[in-house]
Amino acid sequence: MTTYGSGARASINDEDSGYLISEGSSLDPGHDWEFAGVGTVVKIDNLLTDQEVEDSEGEPVKISINDEEYVYGKEESKFAQLWRRIRGQQTPKEAHDPDHHKLGQFTATAIAGNDITSSCLYVAGVATIAAGKYTPISLLLVCILLYLFRSVYSEVGSALPMNGGTYTALLNTTSKAVGGLAACLTLLSYTATAVISAATATDYFINSLWSGMSEYKLYASVGILFIFALLNLIGLSESAGVAAVIFVVHISILVVVTTWGIVHIFIDPSLFIENLHAPPVRNVPLDIFFGFCSGLLGVTGFETSANYIEEQKDGVFPKTLRNMWVAVTIFNPLITLASFGIIPISTIVQPDVSSAVLSEMGGRLGGKYLGYAVGIDAVLVLMGSVLTSYVGVTGLCRRMTLDRCLPQVFIHENPITKTPYVIISLFFVITSSLYVITDGNTETLAGVYTVAFISVMSLFALGNMLLKYKRGHIPREHRAPWPAAMIALLGVLVGMLGSIIYDPDIVKYFAIYFIVTVILVFSMFLRIRIMKVILFFLSKTPFLDRVIGEYIRNTAKSIKNQSIIFFTKTDDLGVLNKAILYVRENELTDSLKLVHVYESDDKIPVNLINHVTVLDHIYPKLRIDLVLVRGRFCPHVVISIAKRLNIPQNFMFIACPGKDFPEKIGQFGGVRVITH
Numbered sequence: 001m002t003t004y005g006s007g008a009r010a011s012i013n014d015e016d017s018g019y020l021i022s023e024g025s026s027l028d029p030g031h032d033w034e035f036a037g038v039g040t041v042v043k044i045d046n047l048l049t050d051q052e053v054e055d056s057e058g059e060p061v062k063i064s065i066n067d068e069e070y071v072y073g074k075e076e077s078k079f080a081q082l083w084r085r086i087r088g089q090q091t092p093k094e095a096h097d098p099d100h101h102k103l104g105q106f107t108a109t110a111i112a113g114n115d116i117t118s119s120c121l122y123v124a125g126v127a128t129i130a131a132g133k134y135t136p137i138s139l140l141l142v143c144i145l146l147y148l149f150r151s152v153y154s155e156v157g158s159a160l161p162m163n164g165g166t167y168t169a170l171l172n173t174t175s176k177a178v179g180g181l182a183a184c185l186t187l188l189s190y191t192a193t194a195v196i197s198a199a200t201a202t203d204y205f206i207n208s209l210w211s212g213m214s215e216y217k218l219y220a221s222v223g224i225l226f227i228f229a230l231l232n233l234i235g236l237s238e239s240a241g242v243a244a245v246i247f248v249v250h251i252s253i254l255v256v257v258t259t260w261g262i263v264h265i266f267i268d269p270s271l272f273i274e275n276l277h278a279p280p281v282r283n284v285p286l287d288i289f290f291g292f293c294s295g296l297l298g299v300t301g302f303e304t305s306a307n308y309i310e311e312q313k314d315g316v317f318p319k320t321l322r323n324m325w326v327a328v329t330i331f332n333p334l335i336t337l338a339s340f341g342i343i344p345i346s347t348i349v350q351p352d353v354s355s356a357v358l359s360e361m362g363g364r365l366g367g368k369y370l371g372y373a374v375g376i377d378a379v380l381v382l383m384g385s386v387l388t389s390y391v392g393v394t395g396l397c398r399r400m401t402l403d404r405c406l407p408q409v410f411i412h413e414n415p416i417t418k419t420p421y422v423i424i425s426l427f428f429v430i431t432s433s434l435y436v437i438t439d440g441n442t443e444t445l446a447g448v449y450t451v452a453f454i455s456v457m458s459l460f461a462l463g464n465m466l467l468k469y470k471r472g473h474i475p476r477e478h479r480a481p482w483p484a485a486m487i488a489l490l491g492v493l494v495g496m497l498g499s500i501i502y503d504p505d506i507v508k509y510f511a512i513y514f515i516v517t518v519i520l521v522f523s524m525f526l527r528i529r530i531m532k533v534i535l536f537f538l539s540k541t542p543f544l545d546r547v548i549g550e551y552i553r554n555t556a557k558s559i560k561n562q563s564i565i566f567f568t569k570t571d572d573l574g575v576l577n578k579a580i581l582y583v584r585e586n587e588l589t590d591s592l593k594l595v596h597v598y599e600s601d602d603k604i605p606v607n608l609i610n611h612v613t614v615l616d617h618i619y620p621k622l623r624i625d626l627v628l629v630r631g632r633f634c635p636h637v638v639i640s641i642a643k644r645l646n647i648p649q650n651f652m653f654i655a656c657p658g659k660d661f662p663e664k665i666g667q668f669g670g671v672r673v674i675t676h
Contacts, residue, residue: 037590039616039624041609047631047640102313107240108305109323110247115193115301115388116324117250117331118381122200123298124336125354126446130502131291132281132345136333138291139298143329145495146299148488149457150325151480152464153302154318157309159467159476160673161317161666164399165306166456169463171403172665172673173470176586177525180405182463184517185455187393191513192449193300194389194431198224199440200355201382207356208363208375214352218440222432224386229428232390235417246384253377254331257358260365261338272341293498297446298332300453301385303460307392310666318478335361390427397423402650404562404588405521430513438509447499447506452514454496461489471656471673474665528588531556563591565645565652566674567633571605575655575675576615582653582674584622593625595641597633604628635667642669 103111127135162168166186171179202220206213213220265272280287305312305320312320339348339357342364347353353360359378363371398420401410414421438444464485467474500507523530531552538549564587566579576594583592594612598604609626616624627645631637642649650670657665657673665673 037623039612039626041612041626041628043628043630044644045630047629047637047644103240103308103311103316104313105316105319105323107244108308108312108316109320110244111240111308111388112301112305112320113247113324113327114243114250114381114384115304116299117247117254117301117327118197118385119298119300120254120328120331120335121204121358121378121382122196122355122446123295123332124339125348125357126297127291127294128336128339128345128357129349129354130281130294131287133276133278133340134280134284134287135291135295135336138288139295139332139336140329141288141292142295142299143325143332145488145491146302146325146328148480148484148491149302149461150318150321151478151484152461152488153306153321154478155476155480156460156464156467157306157317158478159471159474159665161309161664162670163307163310164396165303166460166463167396167399169460169467173463173466175582176403176405177522180400180521180525181518182456182459183396183400183405184514184521185452185459186396187517188510188514189300189303189449189452189456190389190393190396191427191431191434192445192452194225194228194386194427195221195435195438196445196449197382197385197389198222198431199435199445201379201386203352203355204359204375204378204382207352208359208371208378218436221435221440224383225428225431225435228383228386228390229424231387232394232424233414233417233419233421235419243384246380250377250381251327253374254335254358257362257365257370257374258331258334258338261342261361262334264365265338265341269341271344275340275345278345289498290502293495293502294446294450295332296454296492296495296499297450299328300449303453303456304388304392306460307395315477389431390424393427394420394423399650400521402648405524407524434509434513437512444503444505444509447503448509450499451496451506451510454492454499458489458492458496461485461492465489473656473658474673475657475659475661525588528556528559557590559588560590562587562589562651563593563645563647564589565593565595565627565641565647567595567597567638567652567654567671568608569596569605569633569655571608571611573611573615576611578675579653579655580615580619580622580624584619587651590621591623591625593627593645593647595627595629597629597631597637599630599632635663635669638668638671 123139124135127138131138156169160168160172164171166182167179170182198221201224202213202217205220206217282290302321302324305317305324309317335358339361342361343353343357347360348357356378359371359374362374397406397410400406401408410422411420412422413419434448435445438448464480465482468479468482468485535545535549535552538545538552564583566583568576568579570576579594580592583589596604596608612624612626627641629637629641638649638652641647642652648670649668650672652668652671653674654668654671655673655675665671
C-alpha cells in the first residue's frame with residue numbers, strides 16, 4: 001500500500017503511476033472543530049483475498065459469521081445442536097455454505113403466506129361490517145389491485161434484491177430521510193400486525209376453546225405479546241420448517257371450511273338467499289367502496305416476502321408473490337360467500353363474531369370438534385404473525401441502527417442470548433400500550449393496521465416509479481408497466497382516504513405512534529445541527545462553553561468519525577460532486593473515501609487525482625481521500641475492501657450501474673445506489 005500526502009498536500013510525483021498531486025492551498029484549520037483534515041491518495045496493490053475459513057492442520061478454526069462466532073473442527077454437543085435448532089439458527093457448516101440456507105418456493109411462500117392468509121381469519125367479518133352483502137365484490141376489487149402490485153414488487157425485487165422492502169427501495173432511489181420515513185411506517189405496520197394478531201388470537205381462543213376467558217381478554221392479549229417478547233429475548237426466531245407445517249395445516253383448514261360451506265349453500269340455500277335480500281348498509285356504491293377500503297386488511301402481509309428476499313433462491317421471489325395472490329384471491333371472497341350461507345349477516349357484524357367468523361362457521365358446520373380445529377389453527381397462525389412482527393421489527397431496527405437512523409443503544413445485546421433486548425422490550429411496551437388505549441377494539445386496530453399497511457404499499461409503488469425514472473439502467477428480469485404502477489398507487493391512496501373517512505378515530509391512534517417514531521428517527525438525522533445550535537448559545541457563556549461545549553464538540557466528532565465510501569469509475573467532476581453532495585446531505589460524516597478499482601495503471605482516469613484534490617479543497621468540512629485499488633470490481637473485492645478499510649458495506653455507495661453490469665446489486669451486501 002502506498003500513501004501520498006500526510007497532514008498537508010505537497011507536490012508529489014508517483015513514478016509508478018505517472019500521476020501528480022498538485023500542491024494544495026494553505027487552508028489553515030486553526031481551531032475550527034469542523035475542519036475535517038486534508039485528504040490523501042492511497043494505492044492498494046495487494047488487496048487481501050484470503051478466505052475467512054481455512055483448514056489449519058485439523059485444529060479448530062474460529063470464524064465470525066453474521067456477528068456470531070463458530071468453531072470449525074470441533075464437534076458440538078447434542079445439547080448445543082438442539083439449542084441451535086430451537087433458536088432457528090444454522091449449524092456452522094450450513095451458515096458457511098451460501099446456498100445451503102436459501103429458501104425454495106414452498107418454504108419462502110409459507111413464511112409470508114402465514115402472514116397474509118392469517119388475515120383471512122378476520123377480514124370477512126371486518127369487511128362485512130362495512131359492505132354488508134356486497135363484501136365479496138369489494139374483496140375481488142382488492143384482489144385485482146393486488147395483482148397490479150405483483151408486478152410492482154417483482155420489478156423492485158429483481159432490480160434491488162436486498163432485504164428491507166420499502167426502506168431499501170426508497171433508500172436506493174431517494175434520500176435517507178425519505179427511506180427513514182418509509183421505515184417509520186413499516187415499524188408502525190409491524191406494531192399494528194402484532195396487536196391485531198394477538199387480539200384476534202384471543203378472540204378465536206374465547207370463541208372456539210374457552211368462553212370463560214372473555215372477561216380476561218385484555219390480560220390474555222397483552223400476555224401473548226409478553227410471551228413472544230420473552231421468546232425473542234431468549235433467542236427464538238422464525239423457523240422455515242415450522243412455518244411450512246403451520247402453513248399446510250392452515251391452508252387445509254381453510255379448504256375444508258370453505259368447501260364445506262359452499263356445499264352447504266347448494267344443499268340449503270335458504271339463509272344465503274335471505275342474506276342476499278338484506279338491505280344495504282348505506283347504498284350500493286358506498287358499501288362496495290368502504291368494503292374495498294376495509295378489505296385491504298385482507299392482503300396485509302403481501303409486503304413480507306420483500307423483507308427476506310436475500311434468503312430466497314434466484315427466481316423464487318416473484319413466485320411467492322404469485323402464490324400469495326392466488327391464496328387470497330381464492331379464499332377471501334369464497335370465505336365471505338360461504339359465511340353468508342351459514343351465518344346471518346346481522347350476526348356476522350356482531351363484535352364477538354366479526355373477529356372470529358371462521359371459528360363460528362366451523363362450529364355451525366361440523367360441530368364443536370371442527371370449531372376446536374379452526375380455533376387451534378387460528379391461534380397458532382396468529383401467534384406466528386406476532387412472532388413475525390417481533391422478528392421483522394428487530395431486523396429492521398438493526399438495519400436502521402447500523403445506518404445510524406436510530407440510537408446505537410438499540411443494538412445493545414444480551415451477553416448470554418445475543419439478542420437486542422432494547423428493541424424487543426420497547427416493541428412490547430409500544431404494542432401493549434396501543435392495545436390498551438384502543439381498548440382492544442378490533443375494528444379500530446384493523447383501521448390503524450390498514451392505514452399503516454396502505455402507506456407502506458403506496459411508498460413501495462412510488463419507489464417503483466422512481467426506480468424506473470432514476471435507476472432505469474439497473475438490470476432487472478421483471479418490469480411493471482407504468483399504468484400498472486400508477487393505478488396501484490392511486491388504488492391504495494383511495495383506500496387510505498376511504499379508511500380515514502370511514503373511521504376518523506384511526507388518524508388519532510395512527511398519528512400518536514407515527515409522530516413519536518418520526519421524531520425519534522429524524523432527531524438522529526438532525527443531531528449535529530441540534531448540537532450546533534446548542535454550541536451557538538453556549539458560546540455566549542465562556543465557562544459553559546469550556547465545560548459542556550467541549551463535550552458536545554467531542555461527541556459530534558465521534559459521530560462524524562464514520563467514513564463513507566463511494567466507488568467511482570470516472571473522473572467526471574459532475575459525478576464526483578453529486579456523490580459528495582449526497583453524502584453531505586444524507587450522512588453524518590467528515591470522511592469520504594472515493595475508491596477506484598482498476599485492473600492496470602493505464603485504466604486509471606487521467607484527471608481523477610487532480611479532480612479529487614480540487615474537491616477536497618472545495619469542501620473543508622469533509623475530508624476526501626482517494627483510494628486506488630488494483631483488481632476487478634466485483635462483490636468479493638468489495639468485501640475485501642470493507643475488511644481492509646474497516647468500513648461496513650452499508651456505508652458504501654455506487655452510481656447507478658449500466659445495463660451491461662455483470663453482477664446483481666444484491667450481491668454487494670448492502671451497497672447503496674445513490675446517483676444516476
